Amino acid sequence: MAKIMNLIDSFNEKFGLIVTWLSTLMVLVVCYDVTTRYLFKKSSVAVQELEWHLFGFLFLLGAAYTLKHDRHVRVDVIYDKLSEKKKALINILGTILFLIPFSLLIIYTSKNFVINSFLIKEGSPNPGGLPYRFILKSAIPVGFFLVLLQGISLLIRNFFILTDKQEYLKGADND
Numbered sequence: 001m002a003k004i005m006n007l008i009d010s011f012n013e014k015f016g017l018i019v020t021w022l023s024t025l026m027v028l029v030v031c032y033d034v035t036t037r038y039l040f041k042k043s044s045v046a047v048q049e050l051e052w053h054l055f056g057f058l059f060l061l062g063a064a065y066t067l068k069h070d071r072h073v074r075v076d077v078i079y080d081k082l083s084e085k086k087k088a089l090i091n092i093l094g095t096i097l098f099l100i101p102f103s104l105l106i107i108y109t110s111k112n113f114v115i116n117s118f119l120i121k122e123g124s125p126n127p128g129g130l131p132y133r134f135i136l137k138s139a140i141p142v143g144f145f146l147v148l149l150q151g152i153s154l155l156i157r158n159f160f161i162l163t164d165k166q167e168y169l170k171g172a173d174n175d
Helices: 002-038 045-068 084-119 133-162
Strands: none
Touching: 002 045, 002 133, 045 133, 084 133
């Protein structure tokens, strides 16, 4: 189980670091858009769509990396004061009851949505918009698959904590 956890963590770490470069690209595109819009009074539908496409990729494909590093949004009023074992129990229950079923639901329900988009080679309905919108839509099941994998790693990690088997976490990336 430790090998599976480490493999998932390593994969999502590498994938997440690649995805972080999308934020730099998005900043550059937004700066270009703002500059051309306000200084040169020109606007491009394709550039505006590229901004939200990059944001969509960043959000969907970066969610597992965020979960791995425990940087997701959480109300920590009570959680922070709990023991490691109680936190592990909450994480296990949350993963089993919410994260895994929700990820599976999104993957399953987005399947036809993405397939249909690929079949018609869906692009932007706006004149001057971006083609290949189906690529963006494919990030939905891919992103939730990555979250599902990271949820499995989280489940294993918290199982080791709950059962006092922290020695299996040695060498694991615990950032």
